[in-house]
Amino acid sequence: MDNSLKLHYEIPGDDFALAGEASSNVKKILTQLGVNPAIIKRVSIAMYEAEINAVIHANGGTAEVEIDSNKVTIIIKDEGPGIPDIELAMQEGYSTASEAVRELGFGAGMGLPNIKKYSDNFEIESIVGKGTTVKIEVWLKP
Amino acid sequence: MKVKEFAEKLDMVILTGEKGLDKEIKKIYACDLLSWVMSHACKNDAWVTVLNHVNIVAVAVLLEISCIILPEGVDIEETTLKKAIENNIPILKTNMDTYEICWRTHEILR
Numbered sequence: 001m002d003n004s005l006k007l008h009y010e011i012p013g014d015d016f017a018l019a020g021e022a023s024s025n026v027k028k029i030l031t032q033l034g035v036n037p038a039i040i041k042r043v044s045i046a047m048y049e050a051e052i053n054a055v056i057h058a059n060g061g062t063a064e065v066e067i068d069s070n071k072v073t074i075i076i077k078d079e080g081p082g083i084p085d086i087e088l089a090m091q092e093g094y095s096t097a098s099e100a101v102r103e104l105g106f107g108a109g110m111g112l113p114n115i116k117k118y119s120d121n122f123e124i125e126s127i128v129g130k131g132t133t134v135k136i137e138v139w140l141k142p
Numbered sequence: 143m144k145v146k147e148f149a150e151k152l153d154m155v156i157l158t159g160e161k162g163l164d165k166e167i168k169k170i171y172a173c174d175l176l177s178w179v180m181s182h183a184c185k186n187d188a189w190v191t192v193l194n195h196v197n198i199v200a201v202a203v204l205l206e207i208s209c210i211i212l213p214e215g216v217d218i219e220e221t222t223l224k225k226a227i228e229n230n231i232p233i234l235k236t237n238m239d240t241y242e243i244c245w246r247t248h249e250i251l252r
Contacts, residue, residue, distance in 0.1 A: 017221055020200025024229075027204060037185070044204040045180045052176075052197075105193045110177035117181070 004068035005029070011051055011076070013060030016104065022063045023048040030072070035140060042118040043072050046136045049111040050076040056101050057081065058132065071120070074136040082128035090116065090124075143167050143251060145209045145232045148188065151250050152243070154211065154234040157218055162232040165208040170247040172240045176201055183207060188247065190240050192216050199225045209233065213240045 007029070009022035023044055030040045047063070054061040058080020066073045083089045090112050097107025116122045121137035146163035149156050156163070171183045172190035176197060183189055185206040190213055191198060199222060202210055209232040212218060218233060226233050236243065 017196045017225065019197060020204065024200060024203050041185075041205070048180060048200070048204055049177065104195050104197065105174055105176040105191075106197075108175045108177045110175070110181070114177055114181050 004066050007063075007065040007067075009063040009065070011054045011060045011063055011078075013055060013058070015060075016055065019052055019055045020048055022065075023051055026065055026072075026074075029067070033067070039138060039140060043074070043136075043138045046115045046118040046122075046138065047074050047076075049114045050074065050134045050136060052106060053111050053132075053134075054078045054080070056097055056106055061131075069140065071140055072136075072138045075133065076136075077131065077133045079131040082130055082132055083124075083126040084128050086124055086126060145188075145234075148209075148247075148250070149232075149234050152236065152238070152246055154236040157223060157233045157235055158226050158231070161227050162209065162230040165232065167208045167247075167251070169251065170244050171207075172244060180205070190243050194218050194222055196222045196225050198222065199229055199231055202226075202231045203229050207231070211236065211243060213238060213243055 012018050027044045058078030061078030064075045088094055092113045093109040095107045095109035101107045119136045120139045123135040126132040145165050148167050166186055167188045168186040171187040173179045174191050174193055183205050186208050188209050189207045190211045194216055198210055212235045215237050
């Protein structure tokens with residue numbers, strides 16, 4: 001792979017039937033490219049969690065994915081309510097998800113910690129009232 | 143063990159037709175918190191969950207789980223079933239509870 005591969009996905013809001021489509025698609029592409037399965041698993045988990053966050057908290061958003069020979073970069077952007085206290089949001093077990101969402105098996109307060117855990121580089125920017133951008137990078141080479 | 147043989151041995155109902163029945167089950171995993179499942183379940187697990195909404199299929203696809211098992215007669219949602227068939231993920235149903243499923247699976251897989 002000399003050139004990078006760029007992908008764009010729309011993440012629909014409040015549609016759990018489609019949540020995970022973008023991550024599944026990226027997983028398929030990485031599999032076709034012959035990427036190490038352990039790395040694919042990390043990308044899949046981190047991206048899925050970020051995608052679900054956009055669906056649950058921000059009525060959807062967009063995902064920009066870039067794959068080159070060194071790394072996978074995923075930027076998930078939403079125009080949701082934003083996160084007032086990122087440090088608090090990063091704590092495992094902290095969640096603002098609704099009761100209805102929790103009943104679906106989400107909202108355990110593990111989303112952001114999982115993203116951080118499975119990324120090689122993780123950045124989050126959030127402005128209350130404007131939205132949140134999450135950047136995930138996973139190296140393809142050890 | 144293949145999903146088909148597993149379902150027959152434990153007398154489980156296969157809800158998704160012939161799809162994915164040749165997948166290999168290596169061990170069993172049970173949990174109902176999706177983020178927890180995402181970070182702890184493994185490829186080729188049979189996954190027991192009472193969750194029946196469509197996102198269990200997305201999780202199963204991403205982790206390459208061999209099949210989803212609904213315990214204690216939990217019903218499936220129509221959209222979940224459709225998505226599972228589309229994605230080649232078998233869904234099995236049983237009246238056994240999670241403990242019994244895991245115990246009997248251990249017996250037949252060991």
